Amino acid sequence: MPILRRFQSRVKFFKASEYMQPKAEVQNLKHMRTSHLVEPNLVGKHTLHACKRLVERILTHKEEKAYKVGIVGTGGVGKTTLAQKIYNAENLKGAFSNQAWICVSRDYSDITLLKELLRNFGVHHEQGETLGELSSKLAAVVWGKSFFRVLDDVWEPEVWTNVLRTPLHAAAAGVILVTTRHDAVAHATGVEDPHQVDSMSAEVGWELLWKSMNISDERDVEDLRNIGLDIIRKCGGLPLAIKVTARVLATKDKTDNAWRKFINRSAWSVGNLPTELRGALYLSYDDLPHHLKQCFLYCALYPEDSTMSRDDLVMLWVAEGFIEEQHGQLLEETAEEYYYELIHRNLLQPDGIYFDHMRCKMHDLLRQLACYLSREEASQIILEN
Ligand SMILES: Nc1ncnc2c1ncn2[C@@H]1O[C@H](COP(=O)(O)OP(=O)(O)OP(=O)(O)O)[C@@H](O)[C@H]1O
Ligand SMILES: [Mg+2]
Structure with missing residues (x-):
């Protein structure tokens, strides 16, 4: 019971803090370039063959305007992993004048997306620019260039049709690789013959x-x-x-x-x-000891796909009283051990570019689980009272 009481009280803090600002403002918190997170134990010939085939397809169509490639499959099946493998393929290096990875997510905002693309092209935006201004700026920047973009975790085709299509059509050539759980989203985005990732044999x-x-x-x-x-x-x-x-x-x-x-x-x-x-x-x-359960659930307070810093989590968990005292050890040291234990258990994914796994993300399905369990516990408390 105390888990959720504390959890709910912190929602107020998060609502008041930058983590819960309107969508347009959260772009600095979402670490959108997660392409380096290549699975160390990549298995399955299927994955390697699919990677090879899709890279070939990308190279064949690299002179076209906004050619789309799609990867579809259920949550947690390996779409992002395959896209990362493709993104890091040696023969794609240097094939486009500009290459970047964008994690779109369910709660994307048009403005954030355009700003991120501008940043990819090395352009800094002014404060308060409108959607129209950002779009025109992007069109001017991409003019005559070629690009490769991964749009990871797309939930709505409007990401392409309403936001990115017009400015990116100004480029001389470009390939967009879309990953999505939904076939219909891939088709509506303009992907022909998306690659389906199936569960493992x-x-x-x-x-x-x-x-x-x-x-x-x-x-x-x-x-x-x-x-x-x-x-x-x-x-x-x-x-x-x-x-x-x-x-x-x-x-x-x-x-x-x-x-x-x-x-x-x-x-x-x-x-x-x-x-x-x-x-x-x-x-x-269920297998987690009680103290780790609290810490795990707590991470779901961060918005989907955000990058969490180890030091923030340590500070917050200590402040919440989640950390059990251990003889001769500071609470912060114990909290750090909890952090690494959650990473070790694959419940948090470390962000590979940071030394010492200082930043991490929570996989969407695990975040959904944490949100669901917190809600369940909330109903329990209401019933009990
Ligand atoms: N071929 C593979 N070999 C080894 N591990 C894999 C493979 N494919 C996926 N994984 C692992 O499975 C987990 C889930 O994969 P991934 O994040 O790519 O799924 P997803 O389809 O993108 O899910 P979502 O729809 O929620 O975004 C990751 O931890 C990843 O490392
Ligand atoms: Mg994914």
């Missing part, structure tokens, strides 16, 4: 599971294979679910028995959650 998922657990002994890989494959099926072949499960399993013995116990846990079938949050994602939360 049991074998590929198993490879991701043991690699994410750093299992290096071939005998272990062979001995645990059958139960491992069952676990992958329980995860629905979803790489995000497999990665969080890997960290939960890493705390168990590496035996068939211990893993079978894990697979039979009742938390797999908690029924009152939205389908996409059930099973492995919920279990990874």
Whole structure:
């Protein structure tokens, strides 16, 4: 119960703070260039083949005006990961005069988007410029140039049709790679034949599971294979679910028995959650010790896709009283340990360009889980009172 009480009280703080300013003002908080976050344990020939094919397609059409390529698939299936692999492909380097990554998200704002694009082209905007002014400025900047843009996590085709199409058509040539959960969004944006990312086969998922657990002994890989494959099926072949499960399993013995116990846990079938949050994602939360649960839920106060700084979180968690005292250690030091534990459990994703994982993000589905659980707890409190 105290988790949510505190959580709700902090909503007031966040509402009053920069994190909850109108959409147009949050652009500095969203770290839009997340292209460097390439998965260290990339698995599956499918992913590599898809990457190769899509890079070829991009290069074939690089002289066209605003050619679109699309990647579609359910949440957590690997669209952003594939787009990152493409974005970092060696043969794309130097193919366009300007290349950048933009994380669009559900709550994008037209102004933020245009400002971000201008920034990509090295232009700084004045305060208070209107949408029309920003759009004209962008059109003038891209004139005669060629560009490659990844628009990651697009929820509405209007991002293209209403905001970016007109200014970007001024460029001599350009390719836009769109990732979205919805086929209809890809088509309405003008993508022909989007690439569909499917959930992983049991074998590929198993490879991701043991690699994410750093299992290096071939005998272990062979001995645990059958139960491992069952676990992958329980995860629905979803790489995000497999990665969080890997960290939960890493705390168990590496035996068939211990893993079978894990697979039979009742938390797999908690029924009152939205389908996409059930099973492995919920279990990874359920497995957390109480103090980490509070810290995890707290992160959902940040808007979707924002970058969170370790030092801010440490300060806020300490102020909330989430940190348990440990003999001979400052609360801030313990809070830092909590931060790294959440990263280790794949519940927060470190931002690779920062030294020491000083900044991180929360995957959208995990944030949804945290929001959902907080709301559930709120209803519980209301009922109890
Ligand atoms: N081929 C892969 N090999 C290894 N890990 C992968 C692979 N594909 C995805 N992952 C991992 O799965 C997790 C989810 O992937 P990703 O963020 O790309 O999903 P997404 O489809 O973009 O989800 P969303 O729709 O919520 O944006 C990430 O932690 C990523 O590292
Ligand atoms: Mg994504």
